[in-house]
Amino acid sequence: MTAAEIRNSFSDELHTELHDHILAFWLKNAPDTENGGFIGRLTGTHEACPKAHKSVILNARILWTFSAAGRVTGNQDYLDMAGRAYNYLEQHFHDKKYGGFYWSVNYEGIPNETKKHVYAQVFVVYAYSEYFRLTGNLSALERAKEVFRLIENHAGSHDKRGYIEAFDEKWNPLDDVRLSPVDQNEARSMNTHIHVMEAYANLYRVWQHPVLYEKLSDLVILVLDLIYDPENQHFSSFFDADWNLKSGFYSYGHDIETAWLLVDSAKLLNDETLIRRTGAVLIETAGMLLNEGIDPDTGGVYNQGFAGSPVDPEYQWWVQAEAVTGLYYAAELTGDERFLKAAYGVWDFVRNYVKDRERGEWFFRLDKDGKPVPEEDKIGPWKCPYHNTRFCLELLEMNGIPAAGTGFSGDEKTS
Secondary structure, X not given: OOHHHHHHHXXXXXXXXXXXXXXXXXXXXXXXXXXXXXXXXXXXXXXXXOOOOEEHHHHHHHHHHHHHHHHHHOOHHHHHHHHHHHHHXXXXXXXXXXXXXXXXXXXXXXXXXXXXXXXXXXXXXHHHHHHHHHHOOHHHHHHHXXXXXXXXXXXXXXXXXXXXXXXXXXXXEOOOOOOOOOOOOOOEEHHHHHHHHHHHHHHHOOOOOHHHHHHHHHHHHHHHHXXXXXXXXXXXOEEOOOOXXXXXXXXXXXHHHHHHHHHHHHHHHOOHHHHHHHHHHHHHHHHXXXXXXXXXXXXXXXXXXXXXXXXXXXXXXXXXXXXXXXHHHHHHHHOOHHHHHHHHHHHHXXXXXXXXXXXXXXXXXXXXXXXXXXXXXXXXXXXXOHHHHHHHHHHHHHOOOOOXXXXXXXXXXXX
């Protein structure tokens, strides 16, 4: 296919993918009609778990997803879904005594795990700022600012660069700061810092405060200076409190996601030096992915690598979404058709293997033979509509697809 044919195909296919395959699934399956908000879990065999705990990550990502989709399309169902998510987060996840948002609540909305992980807090900032963009709801914007200040006051490492990872309910540091049992219990993580950057960038779209500008700029430079390794074109995963490297494995999905998020943040900052630096890193990372991270037989992107080679031959849904976005970004930046064709190759893998054509949405994980792993959730704490929705929206925007009615923009400068 020519470059023009690939772009036209993306434009034709992603609108249908977004609305009819991804968002329709969440509209149908996610709402908890008995207890409010959204169900905490739907299994890989499509069994609803009505008493599953509800995570802040899932709920914040649902809020971001339907706020972004509603802003672009004006679809009333999306606006209603975003409103449902916002109200539930405010009523059940927000800690009205100590501030911030709980990690999880039970199926009735009663706080279950009350820790305050910075990763979770910034997804609230990300989602609430997007909800403001959709609705102009000033309370949502004020809450996003409030959480931003809590993060800076409690998690900002004033004697060192970066952020402390996690706290208890009262904002006291925790000994165990892991996001999940598979993570290393280290003082600094790439995953938390890139999502602080992502959230601050989205907040900056609607609140151009000089302190926020400074913090976002510092984060971009930190990721470039301390987390990116120019020798292997990967972003390192875990560090101690002094930013000494504590891990050798890397994540191909986080590599390419971080690279394009850096470019996005630099452009928002309108800093020419950072735009050049982040662009160069994106090109290097995309080149690494072509050489190392993509299965030459299937076109799918591996999960993990070590010492220049993939070590996890399985495929996760979110990795594919971020790879297509990052490769497309690299193609737009360079005009190099290798990146564009690779992006379409990964999308072809998604169409052929990752999409659940029978029930909608994407399978969480595929084994090395491209078969869905039935034990993985279709809805759960880490199975959310954010990665693949964002991939569709980003590519449609880059292809110049006009919005079908934007509702309230909420993008005016606010102090």
